[in-house]
Amino acid sequence: MVMAWRFGAVGVDAVMDVIQDGARFAEWMVAVPPEVRAGPNWPRKGSVVQRYDGREPRMRHAENRHLTVALVERWRPEDDLVLRLRSGLGGWVRIWIRVQSRPGGALIEVHAEPITATARLRFTGSARGAAEERCAQVAERLIELATTQED
Template sequence: MVMAWRFGAVDVDAVMTVIRDPATFADWMIAVPPELRAAANWPQVGSVIERDDGREPRARHAHNRQLVVAVVETWRPDHELVVRLRSGLGGWVRIAVNVQPRPGGALIEVRADPLTATARLRFTGSSRGRAEERCAQVAERLIHLATTEEPED
């Protein structure tokens, strides 16, 4: 397991709003393809994020597991999201994002646990530092997206 924390002068609700929006998933999650499609019930437990190749699956291929990028394992709307994420280099990784209120902002904790042997290889030796850096980048991107003001019409 690797873990990283980042503090931002941002409200917990603002961070959770970013997480709730499936359109921002590729913006804050590291190493996922930009073309994604979320289930209608995102981020409820069991909902998925899939690659979106622009075509709708049909007939017996209506549910192609190869397209699944992330599956929600835990959702606590006030502070936590846990997803099982398909690693870009193979295997599955559990990513947990926990947002805690602090005076003047929020502390965002991101934990990553490899679930398969191929993913575990990326969490040992010199690769461990890179995995910690990716966790930190997830927190930093969430802070950035939560503090970005909406453009006025």
């Protein structure tokens, strides 16, 4: 498991508002394709983010698991999101995002843990530093987007 945290002069509510906006998922989540769309119940447990090519899915292809980018495992609107994210090399990674109130702002913790063997390759040896950097980038992007939202 890898972890990074960042402190920002933003409120917890502003950060959680950014997370709740499914249309902004690709803006703050690192290493996902920009053409994604969150399901209508985002970010409730069981909701998904899928690649989106501009066409509406029909009939039996309404939900294609191969197009799924992320799946929400837990959502607490006051401070916590846990999701399963498809790794760029294949496999799945579990991401925890916790937002805590601190004097003058919010502390954002991002933890990542590989679930499948193929994803574990991104968390060993020299690749571990890159995984930690991706966690830090998620926190930084959330702070940046929450800051612009508060203005």
